[in-house]
Amino acid sequence: MNEFLSKKAGSIKPYTAGAQPSETDIIKLNTNENPYPPSPKTLEAYRSFDAAELKLYPRPDGGLLRQAIAKADGVSESHVFCGNGSDEVLAMAFAAFFDGNITFPDVTYSFYPVWADLFGISYNLLPLNEDFTIPADKLRGKGVVFANPNAPTSIALELDDVEKVIKQNSGHVVIVDEAYITFGAQSAASLIPKYENLLIVRTLSKSHALAGMRIGYALGQPHLIEGLERIKDSFNSYPLDSVAQRVGAAAMLDTEYYREAAKKIIATRERISKQLKELGYTVLPSSTNFLFVSKPGASGAALKAYLDGCGIYVRRWNAPRIADFLRISVGTDEQMDILVQKLKEYA
């Protein structure tokens, strides 16, 4: 460690994102990107943007994007906060609402402990049940964060259970990370008017095929949105560039196209899930655009190395409980057929 680092920078353990290889002849199923492109209307919004406008600063609050999110999600603009991907929104939410003793599941998005450490927030890990579901009754803390559906397990919590978690933590903010919500689970958005401690965080990366554009947002009552704005304006006043605001707005309003894309992904997921089970794989019940998969008796490390050799990128964590699982993004039907074929040959 070098002598110039702050105590914080020297002690944190940064998050490791999935690889973004520059080879193009691979099958990339490692970062849960949408296999289908953004909608024609979204692409048209890109094309019609006048790049000469870039000489001016963007709207600091997200401008048209914020309006479009409010419209699409049926809330007022005062209930919406926009950020540079849901990672930034989550980071700011940690800083805005948590002082310590927060709780999240032991198997979940591996960025949560990193943000907690970055902002000096102590945390407790709640073990998932044996079947990798979240024991909702026990999810309590001075602040709670969980993903629904959870990642990388792919399993969704019922809305009743989500509401239970919000209720039993009244007085502390409950962040529901809905990064994968459009692929089958029920959103908690309908609960926002009822609970002053509920903050929902979403991303356009997966559902709207805009991973490369970096757009995330939060929904919650205005006092929570104001808390996020306080942190944003103490960190970076303009996190979303003018192109992202324009393109994201068009995507949010083109609901039909993205609903159809999600349907296709779900159909592929169910088909492949069935085939993998027939091959003897364990496949957790997915409400996401990925599958969490293991082969009884086989090593996850060996299986990943085999797929790497086949030019198929998937993700694996060398972590307790899940070291023998692979997280496989749902790609196109063609990509997934090749995957199944290769796994057949692995036997």
Added chain:
Amino acid sequence: MNEFLSKKAGSIKPYTAGAQPSETDIIKLNTNENPYPPSPKTLEAYRSFDAAELKLYPRPDGGLLRQAIAKADGVSESHVFCGNGSDEVLAMAFAAFFDGNITFPDVTYSFYPVWADLFGISYNLLPLNEDFTIPADKLRGKGVVFANPNAPTSIALELDDVEKVIKQNSGHVVIVDEAYITFGAQSAASLIPKYENLLIVRTLSKSHALAGMRIGYALGQPHLIEGLERIKDSFNSYPLDSVAQRVGAAAMLDTEYYREAAKKIIATRERISKQLKELGYTVLPSSTNFLFVSKPGASGAALKAYLDGCGIYVRRWNAPRIADFLRISVGTDEQMDILVQKLKEYA
């Protein structure tokens, strides 16, 4: 303050950015934007980008942009860190290198104390000299940050003085914020091989007319770049979207166009500065794309209100020592002629 805020969120005093009004019939001289558009090659990079690629995550390290910065500034890629505007880069540098007892001038970029508070870093304010120059000899701390040229004073420090500050703070990181460097001051970039504690931060917002694209970067020896990467990967792995990477790279490589644009701005600045002095205004010697101006005997608040009424937006801080000054961005010749005319009428 609402009950859900963390102690930090409740106690910080966020930065206030210059207004981004939606009216188009105003003369906007309040946020130091470049009055000229991005170069034709930059606009072409925007147009030729295939927006269907947005379904994939961007390169987490800045990709082509990082390469272009390295090439344009004559360093290796290991000396470059890219972020979502120089504000984000500065915020991350505070977190990466400072533990407390840092020093910066009393009159400088008003975001410095905000970042210090956000990350719990104590700081000392060094009073500027009577003439608003930085007393370089006295700029010492367990970490130092200053803008060169300084903002909002517009005054540059000689390179010898910058080097003195770096030398007298060996063992602690010295951040030189070169947001306005292309408008007349001498960059400290040539000192990077010599000093392991020097970090330079720059933005494409002003010099490259890309305020709307949110691109900033840092230059320093690789151990400092690694420190910034540790913080980035603990906050948001992909701060720069794919469009910003492509457009920013084209801008960095089109040096001739932007040098000419800077020359035009400097010529306008000198012409207007002279005219304002002839009208009896105090105009600090500017090496930036703005003028810091006061009218002896006149109230800054009244003068700003008058210009607001004329549809001319400028910036003023209700802060010690500078409450009677206005910061006026250098716009086009036409815009500045109207400004001078209106100030003549103010008498």
